[in-house]
Amino acid sequence: MGFFDRLKLETETERQYLLGAPAIVACMQGEVTRERYLAFLHNAYHHVRHTVPLMMACGARLRDDQEWLCQALTEYIAEEYGHHEWILDDIAACGGDREAARLSAPNFETETMVVCAYDSVQRVNPLCLFGMIWVLEGTSVNLATPMADLIRETLSLPASACRYLYSHGELDQDHLKFFEDLMNRIEDPADQQDILHAARRMYRLYGDMFRSLPMEAA
Structure with a gap:
């Protein structure tokens, strides 16, 4: 089994914790409010604006034998730069x-997620970044587009109000491969374990971010 399949398999419990967040469940059932969607966007802004700095921090800490990852990081940075501005739009x-x-200011849960991401990259292992990438991209590839469709239909919003969700549903399809x-090129058992640990923690923290959104009825 390649490491990517292990990453999917061994973080499934934590993934289900994220997907069980009431705000996600309600949205998939067509129950959404403008207040809740705006709260999501506010908190998405506060973690997405750190994506590129986190990638840069990762690249600055790579070992000599991990130089091959620099090209991947430059591609990610080119793709991700400016996405926080889309959220403000x-x-x-x-x-x-x-x-x-x-x-x-972000919610406590969102700030905790960002702090944990920086700490894992700077203190534990720069490759912990890929645990975060797996959680965010692996989630959006399945949820972003259908959630954007439901939000637009329920709230009668233009497509321009869901640019972030629509773009990530499309972009992350390509990113996932x-x-x-x-x-699957990461073979060091210690690096693999650190990525797995980071992904498990990030699923939990991202799930808590969604649990912090207001749940008043529509």
Whole structure:
């Protein structure tokens, strides 16, 4: 079994914890409010804006024998740069205040997720970053587009209000094969274990971010 398949198999329990978040369950049932969607976008902004800095931090800490990963990171950075601005555009298209969102503070759960991501990259192993990438891209490839469709239909929003979700549903389809090939080249058992540990923690923390969203009835 390749490491990518192990990563999927051995983080399934934590993935189910994320998918069981009431906000995700409600959305998939067509129950969504503008307040909840805006709260999601606010918190997405506060973790997505750290994606590129985290990738740069990872690249700066790679060992000499991990130099081959630098090319992958430069491709990821080129793809991910500026996506936090898309989220602010979505907020504005939903009638929210773009600048207030930029200046706002994240939920405790979102801030904890970001802090954990930096700590794992800087203190434990830079390859922990790929545990985070697996959680975010592996989730969005399955959920982003159908959730965007449901949110638009329920709230009567234009496509411009769901650019972040639609783009990641499309982008991450392509990214996933790239990520699979990348993970299958990682053979060091210690690196593999650190990535698995980071993914398990990130599923839990991302799930907690969704659990922090307001659940008032539509």
